Amino acid sequence: MKIAVIGATGYTGAELLRILSMHPRVEVSVLTSxxxxxxxxxxxxxxxxDIYKHTLQQADPAEIAKQADLAFVALPGGLSSGIVPGLIEAGLKVIDLGGDFRLPAPLYETWYKKQAPPVELQQQAVYGLSEWYAEEIAQANLITNPGCYPTATLLGLLPLVKNGLIELDSIVVxxxxxxxxxxxxxxxxxxxxEINENLKAYKLGVHQHIPEIETQLARVAGEDVTISFTTHLxxxxxGILTTSYARLKDRWTTRDLLDLYQQVYEGATFVRIRPEGEFPATKEVATSNYCDIGxxxxxxxxxxTVISVIDNLVKGASGQAVQNLNLMNGWDExxxxxxxxxxP
Amino acid sequence: MKIAVIGATGYTGAELLRILSMHPRVEVSVLTSxxxxxxxxxxxxxxxxDIYKHTLQQADPAEIAKQADLAFVALPGGLSSGIVPGLIEAGLKVIDLGGDFRLPAPLYETWYKKQAPPVELQQQAVYGLSEWYAEEIAQANLITNPGCYPTATLLGLLPLVKNGLIELDSIVVxxxxxxxxxxxxxxxxxxxxEINENLKAYKLGVHQHIPEIETQLARVAGEDVTISFTTHLxxxxxGILTTSYARLKDRWTTRDLLDLYQQVYEGATFVRIRPEGEFPATKEVATSNYCDIGxxxxxxxxxxTVISVIDNLVKGASGQAVQNLNLMNGWDExxxxxxxxxxP
Amino acid sequence: MKIAVIGATGYTGAELLRILSMHPRVEVSVLTSxxxxxxxxxxxxxxxxDIYKHTLQQADPAEIAKQADLAFVALPGGLSSGIVPGLIEAGLKVIDLGGDFRLPAPLYETWYKKQAPPVELQQQAVYGLSEWYAEEIAQANLITNPGCYPTATLLGLLPLVKNGLIELDSIVVxxxxxxxxxxxxxxxxxxxxEINENLKAYKLGVHQHIPEIETQLARVAGEDVTISFTTHLxxxxxGILTTSYARLKDRWTTRDLLDLYQQVYEGATFVRIRPEGEFPATKEVATSNYCDIGxxxxxxxxxxTVISVIDNLVKGASGQAVQNLNLMNGWDExxxxxxxxxxP
Amino acid sequence: MKIAVIGATGYTGAELLRILSMHPRVEVSVLTSxxxxxxxxxxxxxxxxDIYKHTLQQADPAEIAKQADLAFVALPGGLSSGIVPGLIEAGLKVIDLGGDFRLPAPLYETWYKKQAPPVELQQQAVYGLSEWYAEEIAQANLITNPGCYPTATLLGLLPLVKNGLIELDSIVVxxxxxxxxxxxxxxxxxxxxEINENLKAYKLGVHQHIPEIETQLARVAGEDVTISFTTHLxxxxxGILTTSYARLKDRWTTRDLLDLYQQVYEGATFVRIRPEGEFPATKEVATSNYCDIGxxxxxxxxxxTVISVIDNLVKGASGQAVQNLNLMNGWDExxxxxxxxxxP
Known part of the structure; x- marks a missing residue:
């Protein structure tokens, strides 16, 4: 299978190159910038x-369609909607790693302060949270790959929400x-x-991953969900680590909840539930596609309290994108x- | 005024040396290890x-009393209670930077899993949160200096608790x-x-700063308070940054709350309230005694959401200890x- | 092929696990600690x-020989010589990642301040600098894997020494x-x-990699070589970066020397010579088996001035060890x- | 004494603010950007x-002269020469932290690739290596503050050069x-x-501190000096650490050389010579004006091998500038x- 990487020079593009070079069933044929x-x-x-000898090309959908079967789009925010329609039209399957297709148009415009992509295409896009939507992903032509924070947060919270165990207005992430x-x-x-030896909070109350998480929690909950969500650099x-807090409706023990999580993620290669008393560190999943949960x-x-860790560039971006590529092709995830x- | 530093070779001891070398009214006369x-x-x-030429001594209260008027005790957990009674008895004033005297005996033994110090002495110890208890500190012979996490958390939350603005069972730190x-x-x-390029949560549910924070919140609230509190490395x-979440009883705007904080900390040299939309980073207080709050x-x-930052070794330990020294002596804080x- | 890792819990042991899990021709059958x-x-x-489900065993050569064909020995300094003889005797091939077999006995005892291993075994051990001694490695039963600093230094300097281009008493590393x-x-x-935000020199004049480098330079030069060598943390x-300085006997241009290096390392998968004006950074080889040279x-x-970078745990230890495993078995390196x- | 900081928003400007706020004899009256x-x-x-309440001004020499007696100029490379003549003419004393005045015009133009400042002014500028040129500094109207690398390198090498102990063509830094x-x-x-978890060499052979160091070594040696000099990020x-290598003309012991260094820097507050076997780390001088040498x-x-460490923003820039301010005014350095x- 021939692959194009649209926007190969950003960090998610570079990470796709690293991962795809070890993939036994694909060949990277086009890199654009x-x-x-x-x-x-x-x-x-x-x-x-010595590993990639490609010359970077301009991103022309018709040209790309001649050389590739599927395109990963790894462009800065707001630019995917300019090229994805052309790629789809040219017959390519597309996995978009940006945020353009993750939200319904009104939410998108409110939180991203940009014009939304065509509604039809947005509605056709499948949200690529691999462990939860594998069947839909398998059928999709256009995947909107989840954000990094949403991936860690949702994998950590959805088992609770799905099973109706928590008070939905009590969630703090x-x-x-x-x-x-x-x-x-x-x-x-x-x-x-400015960053080394420093820690700070940023984008309080305005981070565009807030509506993405809320939309996905609501979809599983069957009702609206509003959360408090603060991001720190x-x-x-x-590495991303999310610490999520929620009030349980009933008395559960740690052990019983862990058993539940084990069941929910049975068969999921990339979600590892830690034993009682053990909490994952970001380095324990670094450069891999794992999401570890304690x-x-x-x-x-x-x-x-749910602790969830991922490598933001792998499970939070390029790795999950490749996992979705596998699901789309019926290969082992x-x-x-x-x-x-x-x-270390 | 002559000062002894008991336990001069740990990091809080070393930080006392740094700070006291620039203090115009004291002389460091004894260092022990x-x-x-x-x-x-x-x-x-x-x-x-070239700055300190001292030889380290054994910590003998009678000897120390001959050479110093006040002792900072900067020993590992559980060791202060072995020497503080002797120092007090020998006529020294004491500022203890450890945790031994911060909690009533039953709480101490539950959370620290160690034997509590003499009850009488513990009850006599004044909790040295400088901005809130300056008058008591001024009268004290024994200060129990607050923990690093409690300092950042309490300076951030007490204005809300004091004014009855939040639902006390909603606090997540x-x-x-x-x-x-x-x-x-x-x-x-x-x-x-193991640590570089890594982030992890630790001591979930068992950190000994939980009862310290709860005790101090309850003291101001006038009723019991239980919080969720998670620490990360x-x-x-x-640097310490605490992100505290609580549900407001009434609708307040960010601006009105900031005004309230400004009033509460009017005249407090070391608490800086940030303007609306600005959130403090740990580096912006590094090596100083400031606590900045947004x-x-x-x-x-x-x-x-309250963001509070301190340098854990300064306002969270040795700096606040010197601030308390100043208050005990009637000097400007x-x-x-x-x-x-x-x-940077 | 069945593999034992002796000393699986140190960092080079852990790195072997990472690398071997992706190796198509081996199975890790024994882990000891x-x-x-x-x-x-x-x-x-x-x-x-979920990747390794092994239980750690005691290191008993006879037991190991029943379960494995080749052993990587990744023990702290001085411990290899205790177990390697037994492993060899039990019929295993051995790749030793420690320093015990790298030096002739007198040099070893001078620099390591420990008793040397049996002379016979030491003389039988092949120095596993893969790019320079592939043929000997292919025949060996016992490989002494090079030190991390020597790997980077030697790959950078040997082309100059081999071709007699530099004054041998002018080398500073x-x-x-x-x-x-x-x-x-x-x-x-x-x-x-102590380490973060810090840089220091250590072991000036006494680092045990000094005689290892000198021995290997002398072997290629055909005469004694003495170098100045300083290590920094x-x-x-x-990551390791070595900056080596030497006086050229004749006037060479940068470009001509680069051409020479290209020839010397023609066909070497893991040595990449950078174009003129480009110098490698450690991150550009991180987690890989490359040695990049500018x-x-x-x-x-x-x-x-020769700049040479490696990942100390890969090309500087476990990766080169696996490269030697490949050479010993006639597989592609x-x-x-x-x-x-x-x-990044 | 009233001080202007020209270019207050760069890092050396910010560091001047930190240092000057604790200086008992000056008042910062003007900040420009x-x-x-x-x-x-x-x-x-x-x-x-709360510490500085100044509003940033445009840098107008006539205006500055009304409000200040001396100006620190902390502008990006090449901009000092635009404003320093005006400041001098307006009657201010000037300490320039940039590189514009450090080299004779021909060398400046070769290495900086910019037009040199007026020759007369450059010749009038005193090179502000405080420990070596205190008397000239005391008489100067214009100080050209040394570069960060030259400060560490020269303080480490000048005692050897001054005493004629090394072969001048053997210096590698x-x-x-x-x-x-x-x-x-x-x-x-x-x-x-790009930088974290990374180490790289940069500007090989073209760093503009090369001619600065060579010029200053030659001045003390009384003959031309050419060095090999490589910078790493x-x-x-x-923090800066320089490791300098040179061949001794005669046999000296470490101890004898340390004694010599002690004599050379007798009375110099900010140079600390370490005892035999101890080598300084950058953190041991961080945020201070010390240069430690082993x-x-x-x-x-x-x-x-000479190891020399400084904090690049203090002894390597703003701290040495204030030291020069002290020398210019006859105050203790x-x-x-x-x-x-x-x-830590």
Whole structure:
């Protein structure tokens, strides 16, 4: 199967290159970058020297369709909607790693402050949370790959919501991310001396992942859900850890909830439930497609705390995208993703 | 005024040396370390070469009383109660930076799993949260200096609790700390390759700062308070950031709450309230005695989120201890503490 | 082929697990750890949960020989010589990642301050610098895998020495390493607060990699070589960068030397020579088996500066060990090692 | 004494604010920033909130002269020469922290690729290496503050050169710096995900500090000196460590050389010579004005290795500038600089 990576020079693009080079059933045939077209990828990313010898192309859907069967679109926010319609029309399957297709138009315009993509296409896009929507994904032509924070948060909370165990208005999600989540664009907020030995909260109340999480929780809950959600920037390159708090409707023990999670994720290669008393660290999933989950029930407050960790560039972006590629093709979901976390 | 530092070779001890060297009204006359007695402090800490020429002594209260008027006790957990009674008896004033005297005996024994110090002495100890208990501190012979997490949390939450603005059973505190908070004792949990590029939660439900915070909140609320509190270890040396969530009883705007905070902390040199839309980062207070606070009211959930940052070794330990020294002596609280945060 | 990892719980052991899990021609059948025997590997390393389900065993050569064909020995310094003779005698092939067999006995005892292993065995051990000694490696029963600093240094300097281009008494090697090179043993020197935001030189004049490099340079030069070599600890987990300086006998241009290096390493999968004006960074080889080399000739001083980078745990230890495994078996040297550096 | 800081929003400007706020004999009266004129400094640097309440001004020499006696110029490279003549003419004393005045015009134009400032003014500028040129500094109207790398390198090498102990053509300087040395301007080279967990060499053979060091070595040697000098970027915010290698003309022991260094720097508050076998780490001088030096003589190679560390923003920039301010005014060189390194 021939693959195009649209926007190969950002971090999610680079991560796709890393992952796809080890995938036994695909060949990367096209790399595009509008700003660096004509250069070799190794000029921009010396780490792929000798591994990728491609020259970067302009992103022209008709040309891409001649050379590839499926396109990963890894463009900065708001740019996917410019090219995805053309790619679909040209007959390609598309996995979009941006946020353009994740929300219904009115929510999108409210939170992203941009014009929404064509409604029809947005409605046709399947939300690619692999462990929860594998069947729909298998049928899709257009996948809208989940955001990094939503992936960690939803994998951690959906078992509770699905089973009606928590008070829906009690959810507080405190989320922390490494800096690669902010991408490759330069900003004082990601300038090394500003970030190292520093920790800060950002985008309080306005982060565009809030409506994405709420939409997906509501879909499973069958009713509206509103959450408190705060994001923090942590001085590390990779990793997301979400700490989610919710009030249990009934008294559950930690052990019983862990059993429930084990059942919910039975057969899911990439979700690992930790034993009682053990909580995952981001490094324990680094560079891999795993989402590890630990939880704790505080009997004093009747709240459950769920700790969920991913590598934001893998399960939070490019890895899950490849997992979705596998599902779309009827391959084992772990094909080409069987690498062990890098530790330490 | 002559000062003894009991336990000068841990990180809070070293930080006392840094701060006290710039204090215009004191002289450090005694440094003790039971494990390194006989060595010079510069052998252990080359950074104070030429600045401190002291030889480390064994900690003998009678000897210390001959050479000093006040002792800072900066010993590992559980060791203060062994020496503080002797120091008090020998006529010294004492500021204890450990946790031994912070909790009533039953709570102490439940959470610390150690024998509590003499009840009488514990009851005599004044909780040294400088901005809230300056008058009691001024009269005290024994200060129990607050924990690092409690300092950041309480300075952030007490204005709400004091004014009865929040539902007391709705408090969730998500706390993050740099690694120096774990001290100088070696552990795989603080081994560099395990920590760098890593983020993890720890001590869920069993952190001994939970009852300290609850006790102090209850004291101001006039009723019992139970909170959810999770601590995280962040790959940086210094800094604590607490993100506290609580449901407001009434509708308040962010701006009105900020005005309230400004009033509460009027005249407090070391608490800085940030303007609307601005949230403090740990680096903005690093190496200084400031606690900076920002907040945000989410009208959708009626929750207030309070962001509070300190340097765990300064306002969270040695800096606040010196602030208390100043209050005990009737000096301006900022004496010797007027250093600007190091940035970047 | 069945593989035993002796000393599976150190960092080089863990890295072997990561790499071997992706190797198509081997099966890891035995993991040993004397200190953690009886525990599952996932208790010590949660990152391999679900991937390795082994229980750690005591290291008993006879038992190991029943279950495995080849053993990687990844023990702390000085312990290999205790077990390697038994493993060899039991009929296993051995790749030793420690330093015990790298030096002739007199040099070993001088620099390591320990008793040397049996002379006969040491003389039989083949120095596993894969790109330079592939033929000997293919015939060996016992490989002594090179040290991390020597690997980076030798790959960078040997082309010059081999071709007689430099004054042998002019070599200065300034070496820098991430902290994982110091292993998993706890020490104040690797305690997070001591290391982060810090840079230091260590072991001046006494580092045991000095005689290893000199021995290998002399072997190629055909005469004694003495170098100046200084090691530094850099606040990062992985990566070694060596900056080597030497006076050229004749006037060479940067470009001509680069051409020479290209020829020397023609066909070597894991050595990448950078184009003129480009110098490799450690992150560009991180988690991979590459050694990237850049160089610069300063016509003002007639010195060449060679920059060489590796991941100390991969090409500097476990990756090169697997490369040697491949060579010993007549497989392509890159078998199971074809992973792209993780970037960023 | 009234002080103007020209270019207050860069990192050396911010560091001047931190240091000067604790200086007992000066008052900061003017802060300028052409790009942020009209804003308050606290908008750009929240860490100085409540400490500095200044509004940033345009840099107009005539206006500045009305409000200040001396100006620190902390502008990006090449901009000092535009404003310094006007400031001098307006009667101000000037300490320039940029590189514009450090080199004779021909060298400047060769290495900086910019037009040199007026020759007369350049010749009048005194090179502000405080420990070596205190008398000239005391008489100067214009100080050209040394570069960060030259400060560390020269303090380490000058005692050897001055006493004629080394072969001048044998000098190799391997220099490493934290990222704040690259300033506040955004660049992919200082983007957090590119730098953290990374180490690289840069500007081989073209760094503009090469001619600065050579010029100053030659001045003391009385003959031309050419060195090999390589700079590396280390994943930390602050700190420079230089490792300098040179061949001794005669056999010296480490101890004898240390004695010599002690004599050379007798009475110098900010140079600390470490005892035999101890080598300084950057953190041991962090945020302070110290330069700590350790050295080692390798009898095998007859080379001496000198390790020299500074905080690049303090002794390497703003701290030494204030030290020069003190010398210009006949105050103790340590006035306002008596702060202990922040450790850990």
């Amino acid at each position: 509008d700003s660096s077209a004509g250069k070799s990828i190794a000029q921009l990313y010396p780490h792929v020297r 405190d989320a922390k991310s490494g800096v690669s989540g902010a991408g490759k664009a330069l900003s004082l907020n990601t300038h090394y001396p 942590v001085p590390m390159v990779r 939880l704790y029930v505080d009997e004093r407050t009747r709240r459950v 772990a094909t080409g993703l069987g690498f062990v976390p890098v530790y | 039971d494990s390194s007695a006989g060595k010079s402090i510069a052998q252990l800490y080359p950074h104070v070469r 998500d706390a993050k700390s740099g690694v120096s908070g774990a001290g100088k004792a070696l552990s795989l949990n603080t081994h560099y390759p 962040v790959p940086m040396v210094r 907040l945000y009211v989410d009208e959708r959930t009626r929750r207030v 900022a004496t010797g503490l007027g250093f600007v945060p190091v940035y | 004397d200190s953690s025997a009886g525990k599952s590997i996932a208790q010590l390393y949660p990152h391999v949960r 300034d070496a820098k390493s991430g902290v994982s090179g110091a292993g998993k043993a706890l020490s104040l020197n690797t305690h997070y607060p 850099v606040p990062m987990v992985r 160089l610069y000739v300063d016509e003002r001083t007639r010195r060449v 890159a078998t199971g090692l074809g992973f792209v550096p993780v970037y | 052409d790009s942020s004129a009209g804003k308050s400094i606290a908008q750009l640097y929240p860490h100085v909130r 391997d220099a490493k710096s934290g990222v704040s040395g690259a300033g506040k301007a955004l660049s992919l080279n200082t983007h957090y995900p 280390v994943p930390m915010v602050r 050295l080692y003589v390798d009898e095998r190679t007859r080379r001496v 340590a006035t306002g600089l008596g702060f202990v390194p922040v450790y």
